Amino acid sequence: MPASQRVLVEIYRKMALIKHNDDRFISMIKAGRLTMPYYSARGQECIPAAISVLLTDRDYITTIYRGVHDMLAKGVPPKLLWAELAGRATGTCKGKGGPMHITHPESGCMVTTGIVGASMPIACGLGLAAQVRGEDRVVIANFGDGASNIGAFHESLNLAAVWKLPVIFVCQNNLFAEHTTLANGTAVQDISVRAAGYGIPGVTVDGNDPRAVYDAAQEAIRRARAGDGPSLLEAKTFRFNGHVFGDAGEYIPKDQYAAAVANDPYPRFRDALIAEDVATSAELDEIDALIETEINEAVTFAMDSPFPELSELGIDIYAPVGQA
Amino acid sequence: MSQTLVKPPAKINTVQAINLAIADAMEADENVIVFGEDVADLEGGGIVKVTQGLSTRFGGNRVRSTPISEMGFVGAAVGASLVGLRPVVEVMLMNFTAVCMDQITNHAAKLRFMSGGQTHVPLVIRTMTGAGFGTGGQHSDFLEAWFCHTPGIKVVAPSNPADAYGLMRAAIADEDPVIFIEHLPTYWVAGPAPAPGHFVPLGKAAIVQEGRDVTLIGYSRSVHDIRAAAVNLEKSGISCEVIDLRTISPLDMPTILASVAKTGRAVVVHEAVRSFGAGAEISARLHEQLWTKLKAPVQRVASKDCPVPFSKPLETGFLYSVDDIEIAVRTTLANA
Numbered sequence: 001m002p003a004s005q006r007v008l009v010e011i012y013r014k015m016a017l018i019k020h021n022d023d024r025f026i027s028m029i030k031a032g033r034l035t036m037p038y039y040s041a042r043g044q045e046c047i048p049a050a051i052s053v054l055l056t057d058r059d060y061i062t063t064i065y066r067g068v069h070d071m072l073a074k075g076v077p078p079k080l081l082w083a084e085l086a087g088r089a090t091g092t093c094k095g096k097g098g099p100m101h102i103t104h105p106e107s108g109c110m111v112t113t114g115i116v117g118a119s120m121p122i123a124c125g126l127g128l129a130a131q132v133r134g135e136d137r138v139v140i141a142n143f144g145d146g147a148s149n150i151g152a153f154h155e156s157l158n159l160a161a162v163w164k165l166p167v168i169f170v171c172q173n174n175l176f177a178e179h180t181t182l183a184n185g186t187a188v189q190d191i192s193v194r195a196a197g198y199g200i201p202g203v204t205v206d207g208n209d210p211r212a213v214y215d216a217a218q219e220a221i222r223r224a225r226a227g228d229g230p231s232l233l234e235a236k237t238f239r240f241n242g243h244v245f246g247d248a249g250e251y252i253p254k255d256q257y258a259a260a261v262a263n264d265p266y267p268r269f270r271d272a273l274i275a276e277d278v279a280t281s282a283e284l285d286e287i288d289a290l291i292e293t294e295i296n297e298a299v300t301f302a303m304d305s306p307f308p309e310l311s312e313l314g315i316d317i318y319a320p321v322g323q324a
Numbered sequence: 325m326s327q328t329l330v331k332p333p334a335k336i337n338t339v340q341a342i343n344l345a346i347a348d349a350m351e352a353d354e355n356v357i358v359f360g361e362d363v364a365d366l367e368g369g370g371i372v373k374v375t376q377g378l379s380t381r382f383g384g385n386r387v388r389s390t391p392i393s394e395m396g397f398v399g400a401a402v403g404a405s406l407v408g409l410r411p412v413v414e415v416m417l418m419n420f421t422a423v424c425m426d427q428i429t430n431h432a433a434k435l436r437f438m439s440g441g442q443t444h445v446p447l448v449i450r451t452m453t454g455a456g457f458g459t460g461g462q463h464s465d466f467l468e469a470w471f472c473h474t475p476g477i478k479v480v481a482p483s484n485p486a487d488a489y490g491l492m493r494a495a496i497a498d499e500d501p502v503i504f505i506e507h508l509p510t511y512w513v514a515g516p517a518p519a520p521g522h523f524v525p526l527g528k529a530a531i532v533q534e535g536r537d538v539t540l541i542g543y544s545r546s547v548h549d550i551r552a553a554a555v556n557l558e559k560s561g562i563s564c565e566v567i568d569l570r571t572i573s574p575l576d577m578p579t580i581l582a583s584v585a586k587t588g589r590a591v592v593v594h595e596a597v598r599s600f601g602a603g604a605e606i607s608a609r610l611h612e613q614l615w616t617k618l619k620a621p622v623q624r625v626a627s628k629d630c631p632v633p634f635s636k637p638l639e640t641g642f643l644y645s646v647d648d649i650e651i652a653v654r655t656t657l658a659n660a
Contacts, residue, residue, distance in 0.1 A: 060407075094440035103439035110406055110443065115430050121399020122406070122431065129404040132357060132385055152426075155396030162391060316441040317475050318574075319499035 003214045005278050007053050011210045012273060013287050014049035018069040019266045020291050021078060022241075024299065025068075025085070029245055033303070036085055036099050039066035040241035043208075046265040047172050047235045048073035050213035051140060054221050055108070058135075060126045062111045062119035063142040065100040066239070070142050075107035079298035088305035095308045096316065117143060117150035120169065124156050127165035127230075138224040139167045146177025148191045157198040157232065164229035168220045171232065172207060174239040179251045195232035207235030208265035238263070335514040338506065341485035342374050342450070345492035346412055348520065350382050353410065356496055357386045359397055360414030360450075364389040371416055372452070372511060394424040398449065402432050405447040410496055418453035418505065419462045425470070432501040433476035445501045448492070452506040454545060454595065455643055461631040466544075466596035471503045472573040472605070478526055479573040481505040483547035485515040487570055490524030498526055507544045529576035531583065535565035538589040538653050541580065541606060543569040546593040546625075553649035562653060572602055577609065584610055588619035589656040593649055598626035623652040 003011065022042045028034040044066075052073040055061075063070040071081060076092065084091025085099050092104045100114035110126055113119040123141035130137040147153055148171060160167045171191045175182050188194065195202025201223070205212040213235055220231035238260035242249040249257070273279045336344070350356045358378055362368055367389045369376030379387035390397040394415055401411035415421050421428060428449065436444040455464040471479045478500055482488040488506070495502040532547065533554060540550035547568045554564035565583050569576065584590045590610055592603035603624035610622050625644045633639055 062403075092440070093438060093442065096440045097438040101438040103435070103442050105442055110403070111431075111435070113431070115426055118399065118426055118431060121396045121427060122403035124396065125400035125403020125405070125411075126407060127403075128400055129407045129409050132404070132409065152395050152399065155391070155393040156399070158391055159393055159396045159400060163388070316437045316439075318436075318478070319444065 001218070003053075003211060007214070008210070008273060008278050009287075010053050011049045011214070012269060012279070012284060013291070014052060014073045015045045015210075015266055015269060016288050017078075017291050018045035018049065018072050020288065020295055021068070021072060024295050026241070026245065028299070034086060036087075038099060038245040039243065040245060041066050041069040041239060043240040043260065043264065044172050044174060044237045045069050046210050046269065047170065047207050047213055047237060048142070050210040051170065051217040054214070054217055055138070055140065057106070057108055059138050059140070060108045060110050060123070061140040061142060062113070062123040062126070063109070064112065064116070064119060064144065064147070065114045066144065067102065067112050067142060068099065071102055071104065071109050071112070074109050076102065076104045076109055078294055079301040080104065082298040082302035083305050086302040086305070087307060088302055089308040090301070090305040094312060096312060117147040117152035119143065120147070120152050120156035121159070123167050124160050124165055127160065127167040128163065130166055131163070136225060137166065138221055141167055141169045143169070143171060144177065145171060145173040145175065145182055145186060145191055146180070148194060149177070149186055157195070157200065157230065160230035161198040161200045164227060166224035166227070167230045168217065168224055169230060169232045171234040173234050173236050175236075176239070176243070176252070178243045190234060192232055192234040200230050200232060202232040202234070204234040204236060207237035208263055208268065210265075210269055237265070240264075334517055336485050336517045337512045337514045338482070338485045338488045339372060339374050339511050341489040341518065342492050342506065343376060343378070345489045346375065346496070347378060347381065349412075349493060349496040350378065350386065355408060356410045356412060357404065358412050359388040359390050359401070361392055361416050362389050363387065363414055370414065372508070374450070374506070375414065394420050395427060398424040399427040399431070401447050401449075402427055402435070402445055405445045406435065406443045410446050412448045412450060412496060415449055415451045417463050418451045418467050419465050421449070421451060421467060421470075428471070428477070428501070428503075429474045433474045436500070437476060444499055446499050447501045448495045448504055449501070450504045450506060452508045452511070454508040454510070455627070455632050455639055456509040458634055458636065458639060460634040464632040466505070466594065468503070468505060468572050468596060469601050472602060476500065477573065478502045478571065479505070480526060480571050481507070481544035482570060483507075483542075483544055483568050486518040486522065487524055487530070487568070489518040490522045491526070491570060493521070494523045494526050497523070502526070505544060510545060510548065524570060527571045527574045527576055529570055529579040530568045531565065531579065532568050533564065533566040535587065536563035537587055538562065538591060538656055539565045539567060539580075539583045539587045540591050540593065540649070540653070541567045541569065542593045543572055545595050549644075549646050550593050550649060552646050553653065556646070556650055557653055562657065564653065575606065575609070580606065580610070581613060584614055585617050588617055591623045591625060591649065591652045591656060593625040593644065595627055595643065597629050598624055599629050601626055620656040623656055625649050625652050
């Protein structure tokens with residue numbers, strides 16, 4: 001079933017939430033008010049926005065260090081995210097995880113890893129738990145094109161296929177593995193063809209087209225919920241801010257970068273919604289304004305929050321005595 | 325599912341004890357699941373049959389043989405444990421933990437801390453090892469120091485069947501990841517059977533034998549050897565106190581300190597290679613905390629700092645001997 005007008009507007013809202021938060025993270029880092037290693041996903045916002053509208057709070061995601069967009073789309077409250085990125089005691093993880101290790105079980109964000117590929121085996125385990133218990137849950141395992149070259153990817157696809165686990169492997173292919181191009185580091189042009197090696201469906205879609213991502217994800221999620229096992233969904237996209245904040249991107253060909261920016265999914269989708277009479281410019285402006293307000297509140301909450309006590313260094317290493 | 329519990333025999337070996345512990349835990353808690361290479365009955369019930377019968381009794385949903393993908397299935401165990409299952413996974417040989425160390429040390433060990441306590445990993449990784457069977461450099465190593473050096477993991481190494489049962493029950497019930505080290509060459513040594521439901525608390529050492537002159541500290545295989553050394557030394561009038569650590573990390577320092585404060589001498593013995601091993605940590609803590617009460621420097625007895633060799637004379641020479649333990653004890657006494 002194609003996305004309804006209401007769903008399309010919700011996808012827009014999530015994309016705007018991701019974009020505006022990203023803009024503010026970067027302005028705060030530049031202003032010296034936020035100190036963190038930041039792996040911006042600006043340019044990739046369409047992918048989690050279009051997938052997450054197909055999920056419930058019961059469904060799980062795993063993601064990676066470039067994962068703030070995935071978390072916002074899945075529903076991690078911005079103020080808790082901001083507090084975590086600012087290293088505050090009020091953050092999702094009490095400031096002990098940071099941008100590469102966000103966890104927020106209430107919204108289904110179970111693991112964020114800083115180790116390329118490592119969240120895919122864990123996603124299999126989340127799917128296994130749902131299967132063993134007969135629960136209706138699916139797992140979205142987010143990763144990048146670079147991670148499709150590490151062993152964990154291949155072991156996970158095989159294991160998920162053998163056990164028919166309800167896992168959707170979502171490769172957000174932004175064409176660069178750190179600084180290495182897809183062509184120089186990956187033996188295939190389309191990651192999705194690797195699915196054939198594990199006997200599971202693999203599709204490639206335009207990761208900047210919300211409808212394409214939505215339709216492909218819908219089919220993969222349907223399959224997983226029906227007990228038919230995993231799928232590999234590759235969404236081709238681009239990251240506008242390099243590997244990590246401060247990366248000047250000298251290794252990115254100028255014409256490739258210009259073409260990617262011309263294909264920026266956020267204005268592209270906004271213009272399409274208006275052109276197709278799904279929403280008016282004023283309605284979308286209102287959505288943007290509400291998000292700006294929410295971000296302002298999140299920034300204030302984070303910056304006014306205390307840093308964690310040093311006693312936290314001795315807490316959460318093992319279960320509290322008496323509980324183990 | 326209800327099963328008539330068969331009364332265990334008076335003596336059982338460690339293979340049977342661990343099998344019984346996992347079965348009893350699975351009976352008591354449906355969240356306990358088992359997977360690993362060849363662990364289901366179709367594949368033989370485990371390479372040494374530790375998991376024999378479990379898949380038949382508890383079904384293929386809860387007991388599964390895996391592909392040869394340690395990174396994949398240990399990671400899956402981490403994921404399943406995050407949402408409340410209690411996986412008991414078999415990484416067949418301890419050397420194979422090397423191919424899934426990322427999941428163990430970067431994930432299992434740290435997710436409680438990095439999530440600010442929102443998630444945790446109640447996971448048991450069973451793994452066997454030990455030299456003596458000619459299995460050479462990649463099938464015999466004691467690698468416990470790798471895990472002891474990682475905050476967030478508990479490391480357990482039983483020396484006898486009853487402790488193996490009780491420690492396994494405690495490990496499965498524990499809320500943190502546990503590396504459970506099984507000693508291959510002593511798997512089939514029989515010992516007194518545990519009472520059903522017997523739990524041995526993690527982090528608690530056992531004083532196997534009380535003594536006056538020197539404290540011998542070991543775990544896993546070395547407990548057999550320090551007991552043998554103690555018997556020999558007794559004939560020379562040397563009274564040894566024997567401690568079986570049972571849990572290597574966290575160390576039961578109160579028990580160790582009380583014993584060594586009494587005897588004033590200590591020898592730590594392990595099958596792992598000597599340098600940077602658990603013996604070094606225990607020795608350092610004793611010197612730091614009991615300096616004025618020590619009558620002699622703490623001695624370490626361990627395997628040679630080389631890969632485990634194949635050829636029988638080399639393998640025997642690689643391992644410490646009971647004689648080495650006795651020499652170390654006499655060295656501490658010579659310093660009196």
